[in-house]
Amino acid sequence: GAVVSQHPSWVICKSGTSVKIECRSLDFQATTMFWYRQFPKQSLMLMATSNEGSKATYEQGVEKDKFLINHASLTLSTLTVTSAHPEDSSFYICSAKLAGESAEQFFGPGTRLTVL
């Protein structure tokens, strides 16, 4: 149980285009989902916390107009990287938290974005 999927697994795009990444909780309802970014040999950096039906809470330094997050249902959150640039190339990972008291986050497999 508690499986999280991400799509796509990897994407290569041209500079200036927008890329949408989907995060789905397959067998549970996730009231809260998290979006992380990880650069090579670095730890996870939380970008934003997404609660179903409300606006995402962005971490300091993360541009909300560039990284659009939509958490329209209890099983789906999307991250759209708008007008992507080479410096946005990174490993993007989502995680989901079960409703209730459990603090554990279940991670998706990640999406590797390369912007040319």
Next chain:
Amino acid sequence: GQNIDQPTEMTATEGAIVQINCTYQTSGFNGLFWYQQHAGEAPTFLSYNVLDGLEEKGRFSSFLSRSKGYSYLLLKELQMKDSASYLCAVLDSNYQLIWGAGTKLIIKP
């Protein structure tokens, strides 16, 4: 500020035991997680400690001392597949996960 410290890299021999330490200074504490992350993959959950003491789970054990702001992950009977990064993360008073930079563990035959 909030800070999680763990060694950058460790090397151990197959079949041996290794202890990865983590010290933390956070605004509040609601538990400490250890995750394993293989290169190019997402983290996978290993353990969660919220009370002082040792939690054993197979070859892996995790220890917590809240008064010292200290935890360690103990890996026994090391296997080559244990080569990975090990991430320490603390849940702060806002239930936000604060991540360490990770410890890259290299297992040699």
